[in-house]
Amino acid sequence: MSIGNSPESPEDDRNFPADDRDSIGRALQQARVAAGLTVEEVSASTRVRVPIVHAIEEDDFSRCGGDVYARGHVRTLARAVGLDPAPLVEQYDAEHGGRPAPTPAAPLFEAERIRPEPRRPNWTAAMVAAIVAVVGFVGFTMFSGTSGQAGPGSVAEGPAPATKTSAPAKPKPQKPAPRPVPSDxxxxxxxxxxxxxxxxxxxxxxxxxxxxxxxxxxxxxxxxxxxxxxxxxxxxxxxxxxxxxxxxxxxxxxxxxxxxxxxxxxxxxxxxxxxxxx
Structure with missing residues (x-):
């Protein structure tokens, strides 16, 4: 009987990975080979440079330029070789600290409201109406003074010829003020x-x-x-x-x-x- 660490020692368990699934790079490489595609063909169809494709298949994401580009390259390469990109992106997030929660974009700003200028009173129409009222009052007063009977010794006269009075001018309609055009x-x-x-x-x-x-x-x-x-x-x-x-x-x-x-x-x-x- 030998003395030492047994094969079931907990220290040996730490040498075995907790997740036995393939790495992201190996999964992409195997799918590419199974599809009969070369790295150059995948690069031409996805516009991802050949050195970056090689690096990702070796699980080296340092050449991607950041997590956002690494996720985008994983999605693009997965679609090119016929894989579902969602599990691979989730695996990337789990291995690299998770995806940061996006901050909602700043709200758009409302345009300034332009208040129309108040309409000015129509002084021309008011003046015409006042003139018509004065002319009518004067004419009514003169007609009332001459309509009474003639006094004694007065000579009867024929009816006085009707005088032609000019009709008051109609007020011209005022054009509505143009509405202001909103500026840029x-x-x-x-x-x-x-x-x-x-x-x-x-x-x-x-x-x-x-x-x-x-x-x-x-x-x-x-x-x-x-x-x-x-x-x-x-x-x-x-x-x-x-x-x-x-x-x-x-x-x-x-x-x-x-x-x-x-x-x-x-x-x-x-x-x-x-x-x-x-």
Whole structure:
């Protein structure tokens, strides 16, 4: 009988993994081989560079540029080789500290309401009405004074010829005052003491990461086609666009005219004085 650690010793149990499933890289590699695809073919179909594909299949995610890009590459490669990406992304989150909870985007700001100017009183119509009233009163008084019977010794006279009185002029209708046209600044009002950034995915999805000037994570996730996000900070907004091609970007109410290519990764920063090159 020998003295020493037995095969069932708890110290030996620590050498066995708690989860016997394949690693993310091995699962992707096996699925690629089973599909009869080379690394170069997968890279061409997903636009993920060949060195990054090799690194991910070796479970090295340091070349992805961060968790958001690592998750995006895992999703893209899984679809390319015929795997369901959801379990692999969950496995990645479990092995790398979990996915950070996204902060809700800052609410959009309402445009300023423009109050119409109060209508001024129509003095012209009032003056015409007053003149008509005076002329009518004078005419009634004169008619009443001459309608009595003639006194003794007076000579009878024929009826006096009717005098033609001009009809009072009709007041001209007043044109309504034109309504004020809202200005561009009222339609897209943004506070001048903050930096406001709005992103819209036009025809394709993109992975977005937005941070405030103090490093606080405002958003980290996928922006689907047709979706928009607006972020605001007192000093600066830092952006990372994983697929910058379909992104339409507005900074402090003005559109950024820079053209980004599909699949291009852009790192941008904007302050209250922008828009200018990020």
């Amino acid at each position: 600044s009222a339609i897209a009002a943004v506070p001048q003491d903050k930096v406001t950034v709005k992103l819209t995915a036009t025809d394709d999805k993109s992975w977005i990461s937005a941070k405030a000037h103090d490093g606080k994570l405002l958003f980290d996730g996928l922006l689907l086609a047709g979706e928009s996000k607006t972020f605001q900070d007192d000093e600066r907004i830092d952006l990372i666009l994983g697929n910058a091609g379909p992104i339409e970007l507005y900074v402090n109410g003005k559109k950024i005219e820079d053209s980004f290519e599909a699949g291009q990764v852009e790192r941008l920063s904007y302050t209250k004085g922008d828009p200018q090159a990020g």
